[in-house]
Amino acid sequence: MDNPAADITLTPAAAKRVAAIAAKQQKPAILRLAVEGGGCSGFQYRFGLADAPEPDDTVTETDGVSLVVDDISLDLVRGSAVDFVESLGGSAFQVTNPNAASGCGCGSSFSI
Template identity: 85%
Template structure:
């Protein structure tokens, strides 16, 4: 398990939301971000709570909440920031990914 703060970041707003969700579900405050093939632009982000980091995960921590990303997904999101935003259209985790050449309107899909 590697810790690389500059590889990916979790904003305080996202950390607070993860902590709230984890507390409600009686789980550790660990958010897993992974990238899968698919979506309208080629790749899509997947979020979920994790019980523990895996051995190949990169881990970053904000306000006691950990964000974990597997080594394969990290190549696609290195330098990204995970935020939690609320707007009239709803609330969601958002990834600002400097590696994405384009995205889609839903904000969950991207291409390189």
């Protein structure tokens, strides 16, 4: 891990939402971002609470909340920011990924 903060960031809005969800579920405030094959554009983001970081995870912290990403997923999301957005269409975690060549309307799928 040279500079994990430069690899991926968690916005304060996302950190606040993770903290609220974790408190409600009585879990640690650790958000895991993973990339899986599938979705309408080739890859899709998967979010979930983690109990602890894995040995190969990159960990970044914002306002006491950790974002963990495994090495394989990190290659696809390096330089990204994870945000929490509330709009008329609903509220969701959103990844601003500079590596994505295209995305989809739902915002949860992308291609390289």
